[in-house]
Amino acid sequence: MKPASFAYFSPKSLDEALANIAEVGDDGGKILAGGQSLVPAMNFRMAQPTALVDLNEIQELFYIKPTDTGGLVIGAMTRDRTVELDSLVKKRAPIIPECLYWMAHPTIRNRGTFGGALAHSDPAGQLPVVAVVMNFNFHIQSKDADRWSGADDFFVSVYTTCLEADEILTGIEVPAMTKMSGYSYKQVSRQTGESALLGVATLLSLDDAGIVKDCRIAYMGVAEKPVMAMEAMAMLNGNQPSDELITEAIEATVKGELDPGADIHASVEYRLHLARTLGAASVKEAVIRAAKQE
Amino acid sequence: MSDLMDIKVTVNGTVYQRSVEPRMLLSDFIRFEIGLGGTHVGCEHGVCGTCTILFDGQPQRSCITFAVQADGHSIETVESLGTPEKMNPLQEAFQEKHGAQCGFCTPGILMTMKAFLKENPHPTEEEIREGIDGNLCRCTGYQNIIESVKLASEKMSHSGSK
Numbered sequence: 001m002k003p004a005s006f007a008y009f010s011p012k013s014l015d016e017a018l019a020n021i022a023e024v025g026d027d028g029g030k031i032l033a034g035g036q037s038l039v040p041a042m043n044f045r046m047a048q049p050t051a052l053v054d055l056n057e058i059q060e061l062f063y064i065k066p067t068d069t070g071g072l073v074i075g076a077m078t079r080d081r082t083v084e085l086d087s088l089v090k091k092r093a094p095i096i097p098e099c100l101y102w103m104a105h106p107t108i109r110n111r112g113t114f115g116g117a118l119a120h121s122d123p124a125g126q127l128p129v130v131a132v133v134m135n136f137n138f139h140i141q142s143k144d145a146d147r148w149s150g151a152d153d154f155f156v157s158v159y160t161t162c163l164e165a166d167e168i169l170t171g172i173e174v175p176a177m178t179k180m181s182g183y184s185y186k187q188v189s190r191q192t193g194e195s196a197l198l199g200v201a202t203l204l205s206l207d208d209a210g211i212v213k214d215c216r217i218a219y220m221g222v223a224e225k226p227v228m229a230m231e232a233m234a235m236l237n238g239n240q241p242s243d244e245l246i247t248e249a250i251e252a253t254v255k256g257e258l259d260p261g262a263d264i265h266a267s268v269e270y271r272l273h274l275a276r277t278l279g280a281a282s283v284k285e286a287v288i289r290a291a292k293q294e
Numbered sequence: 295m296s297d298l299m300d301i302k303v304t305v306n307g308t309v310y311q312r313s314v315e316p317r318m319l320l321s322d323f324i325r326f327e328i329g330l331g332g333t334h335v336g337c338e339h340g341v342c343g344t345c346t347i348l349f350d351g352q353p354q355r356s357c358i359t360f361a362v363q364a365d366g367h368s369i370e371t372v373e374s375l376g377t378p379e380k381m382n383p384l385q386e387a388f389q390e391k392h393g394a395q396c397g398f399c400t401p402g403i404l405m406t407m408k409a410f411l412k413e414n415p416h417p418t419e420e421e422i423r424e425g426i427d428g429n430l431c432r433c434t435g436y437q438n439i440i441e442s443v444k445l446a447s448e449k450m451s452h453s454g455s456k
């Protein structure tokens with residue numbers, strides 16, 4: 001058997017799970033969601049949790065619901081594949097299925113969960129960068145507390161979120177994509193289902209005169225967590241999105257805000273090149289999509 | 295060693311009751327506790343796909359799920375497809391089109407494609423390529439696998455079988 005021994009809990013309700021993790025969380029116990037990241041790490045013995053609290057039998061954590069304000073709430077255990085194929089998600093937050101298409105393989109997405117991919121905080125993950133650009137709201141519960149966290153506070157670093165050892169991410173609120181909003185998710189990986197070398201997500205709106213409003217752009221694969229392209233956003237907001245301006249705005253972010261590392265898959269220069277080309281392509285696609293709506 | 299847990303798992307329609315350690319992987323359970331060696335184990339970290347089984351009808355990796363998580367659930371392995379005398383159309387197609395060479399990846403590909411063809415009975419070549427992108431094969435170069443899946447989809451639509 002590859003993994004080290006652990007005590008196993010399979011609670012049937014959220015209350016029971018919160019009691020279990022309150023008991024074992026501080027002594028090295030962990031939450032088990034889809035297990036598509038945690039179990040490989042256990043097979044390598046890179047992770048050796050003393051106990052696992054398995055959320056897979058808790059029916060109340062599997063749901064996709066509309067909110068009155070035009071957004072969605074998604075239960076943390078909803079399978080990635082379910083979210084990807086859901087018609088309400090496609091209608092209200094089309095950037096989510098667009099990025100999930102790139103995440104691992106369908107077989108992995110059949111088991112992996114929406115909450116797990118966020119709680120894992122993989123710097124090359126597709127969902128964290130989309131969470132930052134859309135500003136997801138995270139519902140976090142423990143036996144004695146109940147709180148919400150914005151995406152800026154939720155992601156802390158590589159595989160690290162603001163979740164405490166006794167807390168469970170139970171639901172994710174996806175805000176409404178404003179009317180006329182254009183979106184785009186782009187990434188480059190060596191093959192589908194492999195870790196992305198770099199990715200970029202864009203959301204923006206155009207007013208009646210075609211001026212950019214509410215532009216948000218974020219990169220993944222350049223730092224320990226998603227990075228907002230503040231300079232490019234500031235240059236694009238309030239202006240006509242000409243090709244020249246888009247190129248200039250992305251260049252300002254690439255020069256001033258991005259500091260990617262090198263690894264065996266890509267050099268610093270190549271990542272910066274991807275940041276330029278994918279960044280500009282993503283903004284252009286979002287502009288075209290925004291212009292097409294009404 | 296941690297305490298043994300009693301579990302009840304339906305494998306290919308038969309209910310099996312066993313006592314296992316929580317850390318036992320579902321792939322090891324299928325191979326060593328149930329004695330079904332058709333499910334292969336390659337990487338044991340979710341990458342190669344040869345351990346793919348159907349878990350409540352959905353293709354999943356058995357090497358990154360624990361046996362205790364299958365308690366009360368239903369598993370299908372490659373042994374459920376057919377026998378050498380009476381093969382499933384998918385198996386026939388792999389034989390006719392030479393979709394297996396060493397056969398190491400084949401169980402995972404067959405189970406992935408069983409669910410794939412059920413969802414998408416008339417796939418394009420592009421869709422087949424995407425459908426097997428989570429299964430590694432070191433022998434065939436994939437061409438014959440793609441041909442086999444195409445033939446299987448034709449066979450299945452003619453015979454009306456699932």
Ligand SMILES: Cc1cc2nc3c(=O)[nH]c(=O)nc-3n(C[C@H](O)[C@H](O)[C@H](O)COP(=O)(O)OP(=O)(O)OC[C@H]3O[C@@H](n4cnc5c(N)ncnc54)[C@H](O)[C@@H]3O)c2cc1C
Pocket residue numbers: 030031032033034035036037038039040076102103104105108111112113114115116117118119120122124125126127163167168169170193194195196339340341
């Ligand atoms: C072959 C392969 C390729 C992959 N490729 C990609 C890829 O391209 N992009 C990508 O983003 N991911 C990829 N993954 C990872 C996959 O998407 C994971 O499923 C996902 O990142 C984690 O989700 P999970 O539900 O499996 O979580 P688990 O593995 O169960 O958990 C991951 C971590 O989050 C914690 N956690 C999970 N849920 C909660 C919760 N509700 N509350 C508190 N803590 C929680 C766990 O304790 C654990 O530390 C890949 C995996 C494989 C096997």
Ligand code: FES
Pocket residue numbers: 334335336337338339340341342343344345346355356357358
């Ligand atoms: S053995 Fe399970 S994916 Fe390789």
Ligand code: FES
Pocket residue numbers: 393394395396397398399400430431432433434
């Ligand atoms: S036939 Fe040998 S690995 Fe696929």
